Amino acid sequence: MECAICLGPGQKRELELASPLLVAAGALGYAPLSLEAATRAAFGAFITPPLTARPLAGAASPRLARTTAGYVQHTGLRNPGLRQAIRLHARSWQRAGLPVVVALYGQTSGEFGDLAAQLAEVDWVQGLELHFPRHMAADEMAECARAASAESDVPCLVRLPFQGTIIAARACAEAGADALVVAAPPYARAMDEDGAWVHGPLHSPALAPAYAELLYEVARQVDVPLIGRGGIADIGDVLALVSAGAVAVQVDSLLWVQPAAGAWLYQSLEGEMTRRGAADWQAFVAHCRGNEIGHGPGDRTEPC
């Protein structure tokens, strides 16, 4: 597939994606090498689990409730902290042969600035993805994005919340985010098999149309590259996100259900490109958007 997505042009270090499919934060934990090489080659980047300044022990049990066509999982962001994660995993991340985007989680702009500064000298880090607490206000998110960008030479991706998405998108775009990820999973509450509540992000292919709608709305509000995620279970979900305005998409827990999903999504995308006569990814994106959304004033139909 001819694909040369460039995020953060003008940054000292740009993020070039050889495939529009990305491994979502946490989808492979710390272990991109767990994917077979053929499947790994389908991806344009590996995004680490969200890392914090200090280690987090994680949430107490119960952590998982299965729901109709999905699950609610609350892990409490268990991670060893940024420094230790790099010490433990940097070698395997580099060996995976994919650009590495480090996901960061913090509570304040100062924290994000410090985390980004720690990575400023790490030459194999090719991007940052900022994750925020659930109830953070849009202007605070924007401050965090500013702080991280100021300390970093690499593109700064911002993962938007599921609620208040448009306001957050405008604020973060204005703050200089290099790309917006649409969006974090919605919060939900479900009972596990012992009847105990689990409160946390809801993951489900049934949500794919809701993510497509969010992305469609965000695409009309900001002029920043958008990365879709959420609910992807087949090629139709990927095409919907691209048609709604995404330049790339993140594949998440589908990799647990269908370990070879990366490879068949990639092949299906190639098939779609051929079928539509698109010479490269940019042409394909333009074709998708032209067909699906390029009909009204203010529509952003130019490919990134």
Added chain:
Amino acid sequence: MGKQHLAFVEACAEPVRGMRLLFLSCAGLSASAKPGQYVMVRCGQAYDPYLRYPLPIHRFMAGQGIALLFRPLGPGLSWLGGRRVGDALDLFGPCGHGFDLPQPGASLSLVSWGLGLAPLLGILDHTTGAVRLVMQVPTSQQLYPRELLPRQVEYVPYVGQRDSEGFWQAVAESCRWGERLYAAGVSARDLADADGAFRRLRQAVGMGSLGLRPALAQVWVQAEMACGQGFCQGCLVETRRGPRRACVEGPVFDLAELG
């Protein structure tokens, strides 16, 4: 590292009331898995249920396949329980850290309670020594049939409550008898229960000749798993070395490490 396998149902049965036994042809899994490991089973052809279900490998059919024993409750496992001979299944595995088995010929004590038997009996397919199986169930209809156990197994079934003295005396006696002990029936939540079965087991083993030395007594810990590959950090079990992921660092743990 596990792999995706296509398996076919060779036979199915209900050996115990309310439990389903599926024999699956899958030579790759039979050859690569060891007792105590599990497979992630896709229960359905679309995405409801979405996540795979972790099921312990119950028995091994040398070079041919594996058997799964489970309670067909909930949408996913009841779908699985409805599979018939010839149906195809999508499995991912083998997953996790299995039991550390001794040299052939050692005497082994197997202890289970409730519905925890499933992960233990695979050991029978990998040992030639004497085995004693102490099993507690609430009613006689839930007893595992003697005829499904190899002749070398001394079967000590106990029908009654889990906290009854008779059962724990049988467990304590078995701890004195065997050179190794393998137990199942413990859930991750049981580990914190000061009066629960896990504490009783620990006490029984500690007082027996095995003591709590690593590898001599091991426990299969049941934990809810989403990914089965160590990615999601959702199946943590508290150990003396801190939280461990049951899906890859377990589900078999040294008893000495727990509680």
